[in-house]
Amino acid sequence: MKSFYRIAISVALGLFASAAVAQDAAVIENCNGCHGDDGVSQWSDVPTIAGMPEYVHADALFFFRDNERPCSESDYKQGDTSRPATTMCQVVADLDDAALEDLALYYFELPFVAAKQEFDAGLVAAGKARHDELCDKCHSDGGANPDDEAGILAGQWIGYLENTFADYASGAREQDKKMKEKMEMLSDADVTAIIHYYASQQ
Ligand code: HEC
Numbered sequence: 711m712k713s714f715y716r717i718a719i720s721v722a723l724g725l726f727a728s729a730a731v732a733q734d735a736a737v738i739e740n741c742n743g744c745h746g747d748d749g750v751s752q753w754s755d756v757p758t759i760a761g762m763p764e765y766v767h768a769d770a771l772f773f774f775r776d777n778e779r780p781c782s783e784s785d786y787k788q789g790d791t792s793r794p795a796t797t798m799c800q801v802v803a804d805l806d807d808a809a810l811e812d813l814a815l816y817y818f819e820l821p822f823v824a825a826k827q828e829f830d831a832g833l834v835a836a837g838k839a840r841h842d843e844l845c846d847k848c849h850s851d852g853g854a855n856p857d858d859e860a861g862i863l864a865g866q867w868i869g870y871l872e873n874t875f876a877d878y879a880s881g882a883r884e885q886d887k888k889m890k891e892k893m894e895m896l897s898d899a900d901v902t903a904i905i906h907y908y909a910s911q912q
Pocket residue numbers: 737738740741742743744745755756757759762767770771780781782783784785786795796797798801802813861870
């Protein structure tokens with residue numbers, strides 16, 4: 711009896727979630743115009759968001775909406791660059807908390823696909839060594855584990871990662887205090903090596 715009750719609840723929640731997400735079909739189409747079909751990006755400076763940890767994703771959207779994270783202008787639309795350039799901050803400006811949480815859950819349930827990109831194989835070992843020493847505690851499995859709720863680094867696009875490290879270094883994007891201490895131990899060469907280590911995981 712008890713277990714039946716649990717199943718009934720999860721079925722009800724499942725229906726509720728898919729109804730909420732269905733409402734957002736037009737919003738999701740807009741997201742995918744830049745982030746790629748099913749949130750798997752085809753452009754180096756746009757991150758893949760499929761499989762992104764749910765709470766990290768929701769937080770990111772809150773920060774963009776509140777203009778607390780840098781937004782760059784982009785006009786990707788499945789390769790059609792005729793659409794006007796817009797920013798992440800503008801895209802989520804009119805969405806309420808519940809809508810943003812629904813989007814985070816929707817993309818979390820889609821499979822992450824590592825970017826097929828060129829990388830410098832000569833940098834990978836040095837990058838892995840720095841990652842294992844300073845970052846793997848929070849970004850385990852080489853930055854591939856969504857259960858860490860710390861973003862997915864393994865297989866993310868190089869262009870996006872380069873912009874992200876630059877935004878953390880300049881202070882334009884806020885970061886976890888403990889992460890900042892580790893980040894400050896990285897030389898410029900370490901940062902490049904770590905990025906190529908993440909890109910090598912395909
Ligand atoms: C006009 C193109 C565009 C559209 C539309 C767009 N994004 Fe983005 N998104 C970007 C870019 C570019 C970035 C990288 C940050 C930056 O440069 O602004 C980004 C970053 C993100 C991030 C941060 C990822 C991370 O790893 O921290 C999330 C989450 C995200 N977008 C989700 C969405 C969702 C959900 C939608 C739809 C509501 C959406 N985006 C619509 C271009 C877009």
